[in-house]
Protein backbone atom coordinates (compact mmCIF):
# COMPACT_ATOMS: atom_id res chain seq x y z
CA UNK A 1 0.00 0.00 0.00
CA UNK A 2 1.17 3.55 -0.77
CA UNK A 3 2.23 6.05 1.87
CA UNK A 4 0.44 9.38 2.16
CA UNK A 5 1.94 12.36 3.97
CA UNK A 6 0.27 15.52 5.26
CA UNK A 7 2.05 18.88 5.31
CA UNK A 8 -0.06 21.05 7.61
CA UNK A 9 -1.85 19.27 10.41
CA UNK A 10 -4.84 21.46 11.21
CA UNK A 11 -8.60 20.97 11.17
CA UNK A 12 -8.74 19.49 7.68
CA UNK A 13 -6.02 16.93 8.33
CA UNK A 14 -7.69 16.02 11.61
CA UNK A 15 -11.17 15.36 10.24
CA UNK A 16 -9.94 13.73 7.03
CA UNK A 17 -7.62 11.32 8.81
CA UNK A 18 -10.22 10.50 11.47
CA UNK A 19 -12.67 9.85 8.63
CA UNK A 20 -10.47 7.61 6.50
CA UNK A 21 -9.40 5.56 9.52
CA UNK A 22 -13.06 5.24 10.55
CA UNK A 23 -13.77 4.07 6.99
CA UNK A 24 -11.10 1.37 7.23
CA UNK A 25 -8.05 2.94 5.55
CA UNK A 26 -5.04 1.07 6.91
CA UNK A 27 -2.23 2.60 4.86
CA UNK A 28 0.69 4.47 6.37
CA UNK A 29 0.04 8.18 7.08
CA UNK A 30 2.94 10.57 7.80
CA UNK A 31 2.49 13.97 9.42
CA UNK A 32 4.43 17.21 9.55
CA UNK A 33 5.39 18.11 13.14
CA UNK A 34 4.06 21.69 13.35
CA UNK A 35 0.91 21.88 15.45
CA UNK A 36 2.34 19.16 17.62
CA UNK A 37 -0.78 18.56 19.72
CA UNK A 38 -2.96 17.55 16.78
CA UNK A 39 -0.17 15.52 15.18
CA UNK A 40 0.48 13.63 18.43
CA UNK A 41 -3.24 12.98 18.85
CA UNK A 42 -3.42 11.52 15.33
CA UNK A 43 -0.30 9.46 15.96
CA UNK A 44 -1.66 8.00 19.20
CA UNK A 45 -5.31 7.57 18.28
CA UNK A 46 -5.21 7.00 14.53
CA UNK A 47 -1.98 5.19 13.78
CA UNK A 48 -0.08 8.03 12.07
CA UNK A 49 3.63 8.80 12.25
CA UNK A 50 4.92 12.29 13.04
CA UNK A 51 8.13 13.02 11.10
CA UNK A 52 10.90 15.37 12.15
CA UNK A 53 10.24 17.97 9.45
CA UNK A 54 8.27 18.66 6.27
CA UNK A 55 10.97 17.34 3.94
CA UNK A 56 11.05 14.03 5.78
CA UNK A 57 7.29 13.69 5.17
CA UNK A 58 7.78 14.35 1.46
CA UNK A 59 10.83 12.12 1.07
CA UNK A 60 9.01 9.15 2.60
CA UNK A 61 5.59 9.54 0.93
CA UNK A 62 4.17 8.52 -2.44
CA UNK A 63 1.30 11.02 -2.14
CA UNK A 64 1.76 14.36 -0.39
CA UNK A 65 -1.24 16.36 0.83
CA UNK A 66 -0.61 20.09 1.21
CA UNK A 67 -3.05 21.19 3.91
CA UNK A 68 -1.77 24.55 5.13
CA UNK A 69 -3.89 27.70 4.98
CA UNK A 70 -3.87 29.33 1.51
CA UNK A 71 -1.49 32.12 2.60
CA UNK A 72 1.16 29.57 3.68
CA UNK A 73 0.78 27.17 0.78
CA UNK A 74 3.17 28.41 -1.91
CA UNK A 75 6.02 29.33 0.47
CA UNK A 76 5.71 25.93 2.16
CA UNK A 77 5.74 24.04 -1.15
CA UNK A 78 8.61 26.00 -2.62
CA UNK A 79 10.86 24.87 0.27
CA UNK A 80 10.27 21.17 -0.52
CA UNK A 81 12.02 18.75 -2.85
CA UNK A 82 9.93 16.18 -4.67
CA UNK A 83 11.13 13.08 -6.49
CA UNK A 84 9.92 11.47 -9.74
CA UNK A 85 6.61 9.66 -9.58
CA UNK A 86 5.20 11.47 -6.56
CA UNK A 87 1.76 13.09 -6.57
CA UNK A 88 0.83 16.31 -4.77
CA UNK A 89 -2.76 16.50 -3.51
CA UNK A 90 -3.72 20.09 -2.71
CA UNK A 91 -6.74 20.65 -0.49
CA UNK A 92 -5.99 24.37 -0.37
CA UNK A 93 -8.95 26.49 -1.48
CA UNK A 94 -8.50 29.12 -4.17
CA UNK A 95 -5.07 28.17 -5.54
CA UNK A 96 -5.25 26.70 -9.01
CA UNK A 97 -2.93 24.07 -10.50
CA UNK A 98 -1.05 26.63 -12.61
CA UNK A 99 -0.20 28.68 -9.50
CA UNK A 100 0.87 25.56 -7.59
CA UNK A 101 2.96 24.50 -10.59
CA UNK A 102 4.85 27.82 -10.49
CA UNK A 103 6.70 26.65 -7.34
CA UNK A 104 6.90 22.92 -8.18
CA UNK A 105 8.83 20.70 -10.60
CA UNK A 106 7.21 20.83 -14.04
CA UNK A 107 6.54 17.08 -14.18
CA UNK A 108 5.08 16.64 -10.68
CA UNK A 109 1.52 15.31 -10.87
CA UNK A 110 -0.90 17.67 -9.09
CA UNK A 111 -4.41 16.76 -7.94
CA UNK A 112 -6.83 19.05 -6.09
CA UNK A 113 -9.35 17.76 -3.54
CA UNK A 114 -11.93 19.49 -1.32
CA UNK A 115 -13.01 17.27 1.58
CA UNK A 116 -15.36 18.89 4.12
CA UNK A 117 -15.63 18.15 7.83
CA UNK A 118 -18.40 15.57 7.37
CA UNK A 119 -15.44 13.37 6.39
CA UNK A 120 -15.30 12.68 10.11
CA UNK A 121 -18.79 11.17 9.84
CA UNK A 122 -17.75 9.25 6.68
CA UNK A 123 -19.90 11.44 4.44
CA UNK A 124 -17.79 14.06 2.68
CA UNK A 125 -18.77 14.60 -0.97
CA UNK A 126 -15.16 15.30 -1.98
CA UNK A 127 -14.52 17.14 -5.22
CA UNK A 128 -11.40 15.92 -7.02
CA UNK A 129 -9.65 17.41 -10.04
CA UNK A 130 -8.38 15.77 -12.19
CA UNK A 131 -9.04 12.02 -11.90
CA UNK A 132 -6.51 10.10 -9.85
CA UNK A 133 -7.15 6.52 -8.82
CA UNK A 134 -5.40 6.65 -5.46
CA UNK A 135 -6.86 10.04 -4.42
CA UNK A 136 -10.36 8.90 -5.34
CA UNK A 137 -9.99 5.69 -3.35
CA UNK A 138 -8.47 7.56 -0.38
CA UNK A 139 -11.32 10.09 -0.14
CA UNK A 140 -13.89 7.34 -0.70
CA UNK A 141 -12.84 6.07 2.74
CA UNK A 142 -14.36 9.22 4.28
CA UNK A 143 -17.35 9.71 1.98
CA UNK A 144 -17.62 9.75 -1.79
CA UNK A 145 -15.24 11.24 -4.34
CA UNK A 146 -16.74 13.38 -7.08
CA UNK A 147 -14.28 13.68 -9.94
CA UNK A 148 -14.33 16.58 -12.38
CA UNK A 149 -12.18 16.97 -15.49
CA UNK A 150 -12.36 20.76 -15.63
CA UNK A 151 -10.75 23.05 -13.05
CA UNK A 152 -13.50 25.67 -13.48
CA UNK A 153 -15.99 23.05 -12.23
CA UNK A 154 -13.72 22.46 -9.25
CA UNK A 155 -13.60 26.18 -8.42
CA UNK A 156 -17.35 26.66 -8.76
CA UNK A 157 -17.92 23.41 -6.86
CA UNK A 158 -15.67 24.65 -4.05
CA UNK A 159 -18.27 27.36 -3.36
CA UNK A 160 -20.54 24.55 -2.22
CA UNK A 161 -17.93 23.37 0.28
CA UNK A 162 -18.61 26.75 1.95
CA UNK A 163 -22.37 26.48 1.51
CA UNK A 164 -21.98 23.24 3.48
CA UNK A 165 -20.87 25.41 6.42
CA UNK A 166 -23.77 27.84 6.02
CA UNK A 167 -26.23 24.95 6.35
CA UNK A 168 -25.22 24.65 10.02
CA UNK A 169 -26.24 28.27 10.59
CA UNK A 170 -29.55 27.59 8.90
CA UNK A 171 -30.01 24.49 11.09
CA UNK A 172 -29.31 26.53 14.21
CA UNK A 173 -31.75 29.24 13.12
CA UNK A 174 -34.47 26.65 12.56
CA UNK A 175 -33.77 24.98 15.91
CA UNK A 176 -34.04 28.34 17.67
CA UNK A 177 -37.23 29.16 15.75
CA UNK A 178 -39.02 25.91 16.58
CA UNK A 179 -37.87 24.97 20.06
CA UNK A 180 -39.90 26.09 23.07
CA UNK A 181 -42.43 24.80 25.59
CA UNK A 182 -44.07 22.66 22.91
CA UNK A 183 -40.87 21.23 21.46
CA UNK A 184 -37.76 20.49 23.57
CA UNK A 185 -34.45 21.65 21.97
CA UNK A 186 -33.11 18.10 21.57
CA UNK A 187 -36.21 17.04 19.65
CA UNK A 188 -36.14 20.18 17.53
CA UNK A 189 -32.47 19.47 16.65
CA UNK A 190 -33.24 15.89 15.75
CA UNK A 191 -36.11 16.99 13.51
CA UNK A 192 -34.25 19.87 11.83
CA UNK A 193 -31.27 17.67 10.93
CA UNK A 194 -33.51 14.72 10.13
CA UNK A 195 -35.63 16.79 7.72
CA UNK A 196 -32.51 18.24 6.02
CA UNK A 197 -31.07 14.75 5.57
CA UNK A 198 -34.43 13.44 4.35
CA UNK A 199 -34.76 16.24 1.77
CA UNK A 200 -31.22 15.67 0.49
CA UNK A 201 -31.71 11.92 0.28
CA UNK A 202 -34.97 12.24 -1.65
CA UNK A 203 -33.49 14.81 -4.03
CA UNK A 204 -30.48 12.55 -4.65
CA UNK A 205 -32.69 9.58 -5.59
CA UNK A 206 -35.33 11.38 -7.68
CA UNK A 207 -34.97 12.29 -11.34
CA UNK A 208 -37.01 15.46 -10.75
CA UNK A 209 -35.13 18.66 -9.91
CA UNK A 210 -35.49 20.07 -6.36
CA UNK A 211 -37.75 22.79 -7.84
CA UNK A 212 -40.05 20.11 -9.27
CA UNK A 213 -40.13 18.26 -5.94
CA UNK A 214 -41.18 21.49 -4.17
CA UNK A 215 -43.91 22.05 -6.74
CA UNK A 216 -45.32 18.63 -5.89
CA UNK A 217 -45.27 19.27 -2.11
CA UNK A 218 -46.08 22.97 -1.68
CA UNK A 219 -49.39 22.88 -3.51
CA UNK A 220 -52.22 25.39 -3.11
CA UNK A 221 -53.70 25.44 0.37
CA UNK A 222 -50.82 23.59 2.09
CA UNK A 223 -48.95 24.86 5.15
CA UNK A 224 -45.69 24.25 3.24
CA UNK A 225 -46.78 26.72 0.57
CA UNK A 226 -47.89 29.27 3.17
CA UNK A 227 -44.38 29.42 4.66
CA UNK A 228 -42.61 29.20 1.32
CA UNK A 229 -44.63 32.09 -0.09
CA UNK A 230 -43.55 34.25 2.88
CA UNK A 231 -39.87 33.30 2.34
CA UNK A 232 -40.12 34.20 -1.36
CA UNK A 233 -41.97 37.43 -0.67
CA UNK A 234 -39.16 38.44 1.73
CA UNK A 235 -36.55 37.42 -0.91
CA UNK A 236 -35.01 35.04 1.62
CA UNK A 237 -33.11 33.07 -1.02
CA UNK A 238 -31.59 36.08 -2.83
CA UNK A 239 -28.72 36.63 -0.37
CA UNK A 240 -27.78 32.94 -0.65
CA UNK A 241 -27.34 33.41 -4.38
CA UNK A 242 -25.37 36.62 -3.78
CA UNK A 243 -23.12 34.93 -1.21
CA UNK A 244 -22.36 32.15 -3.72
CA UNK A 245 -21.51 34.74 -6.38
CA UNK A 246 -19.22 36.58 -3.96
CA UNK A 247 -17.30 33.40 -3.16
CA UNK A 248 -17.01 32.44 -6.81
CA UNK A 249 -15.39 35.85 -7.51
CA UNK A 250 -13.04 35.54 -4.52
CA UNK A 251 -12.00 31.98 -5.30
CA UNK A 252 -11.05 33.03 -8.82
CA UNK A 253 -9.41 36.28 -7.63
CA UNK A 254 -7.18 34.24 -5.29
CA UNK A 255 -5.77 32.22 -8.20
Ligand SMILES: NC(=O)c1ccc[n+]([C@@H]2O[C@H](COP(=O)([O-])OP(=O)(O)OC[C@H]3O[C@@H](n4cnc5c(N)ncnc54)[C@H](OP(=O)(O)O)[C@@H]3O)[C@@H](O)[C@H]2O)c1
Pocket residue numbers: 007008009010011012013032034035054067068069070072076091092093114115116117161
Ligand atom coordinates in the same frame (compact mmCIF):
# COMPACT_ATOMS: atom_id res chain seq x y z
N1 LIG B 1 -11.27 23.42 7.45
C1 LIG B 1 -12.13 23.23 6.45
O1 LIG B 1 -13.35 23.04 6.67
C2 LIG B 1 -11.61 23.18 5.02
C3 LIG B 1 -12.46 22.71 4.01
C4 LIG B 1 -11.96 22.62 2.71
C5 LIG B 1 -10.66 23.03 2.42
N2 LIG B 1 -9.88 23.54 3.43
C6 LIG B 1 -8.52 23.95 3.09
O2 LIG B 1 -7.63 23.18 3.88
C7 LIG B 1 -6.49 23.95 4.23
C8 LIG B 1 -6.23 23.78 5.71
O3 LIG B 1 -7.35 24.25 6.42
P1 LIG B 1 -7.47 23.99 7.98
O4 LIG B 1 -8.83 24.39 8.38
O5 LIG B 1 -6.96 22.65 8.32
O6 LIG B 1 -6.44 25.11 8.53
P2 LIG B 1 -5.68 25.11 9.92
O7 LIG B 1 -6.52 24.43 10.95
O8 LIG B 1 -5.23 26.50 10.18
O9 LIG B 1 -4.41 24.17 9.66
C9 LIG B 1 -3.33 24.53 8.86
C10 LIG B 1 -2.10 24.04 9.55
O10 LIG B 1 -0.98 24.20 8.71
C11 LIG B 1 0.11 24.58 9.54
N3 LIG B 1 1.19 25.15 8.76
C12 LIG B 1 1.33 26.42 8.28
N4 LIG B 1 2.50 26.53 7.62
C13 LIG B 1 3.11 25.33 7.69
C14 LIG B 1 4.33 24.83 7.21
N5 LIG B 1 5.17 25.58 6.51
N6 LIG B 1 4.62 23.53 7.46
C15 LIG B 1 3.79 22.74 8.16
N7 LIG B 1 2.61 23.15 8.66
C16 LIG B 1 2.27 24.44 8.41
C17 LIG B 1 -0.52 25.55 10.53
O11 LIG B 1 0.32 25.77 11.64
P3 LIG B 1 0.22 27.17 12.43
O12 LIG B 1 -1.16 27.22 13.02
O13 LIG B 1 1.32 27.08 13.43
O14 LIG B 1 0.43 28.26 11.41
C18 LIG B 1 -1.79 24.77 10.87
O15 LIG B 1 -1.55 23.82 11.88
C19 LIG B 1 -6.78 25.40 3.84
O16 LIG B 1 -5.97 25.77 2.75
C20 LIG B 1 -8.25 25.42 3.44
O17 LIG B 1 -8.47 26.24 2.30
C21 LIG B 1 -10.32 23.59 4.71
